Amino acid sequence: MAAAFEYAQAEEIRDVFARHGVRYLFLGNSGAILLGYPDTTQDADVFAEKTPENGRALVGALRELGFSVTEDRASEIERGKDFVQLKDGPFDLDLVFAPDGIERFEDAWQRRVEVEGFPVCHLDDIIASKAAANRVKDRETLPRLLAFREHWQRTR
């Protein structure tokens, strides 16, 4: 189990992914936190574009960040699994290639919000994703997240 995710590691993701040309967005609670939502979470969720080129760029970036990406794992990431959990790197990272509630990466990319250079899914996409996932923890979170959306829209 890795240590807690830190701001410096988010900066590393941002900088290394940019160097490798990875197309991605922060999603889930980590995305909401970047947008200002006060909550707790464990890992970073990254919504990556599902193309072989982006998969290859992602594998290179993950290796540079210190994740153990074997050839088998690299092949899975490049081939396009929908969901990959990495728990043996410098921090825990969930790679989501087809999040519930978001049709296409390109649509989410057009709606993205930049926070200190971090590309983040629009709050509406984060909410849509949680609503579509419909897990117990999403149902518990959504009333507060919807209240945050009102605050965010008023103050951004």
Added chain:
Amino acid sequence: MKVREATADERRSWQDEFEAAARRPLRQRFRYAFIRTYKPVLDDAPYRSFDSMAEYRAWCEANLPSWLGYGRGV
């Protein structure tokens, strides 16, 4: 999906939290937000991959303790 309606007290309390968070720099918000607690089963493998989100959701339902909240049931 039906989302529970927040009470007036909840909304007031959350609003205070949102305003307090907005006064903190992102680096500090990170420190408060990312915590580490062991999640049984979920944290017990170094790597997992799923062909589809439906497969992942089904795996969560079948394998994770319900109290973690990853399932769809009550």
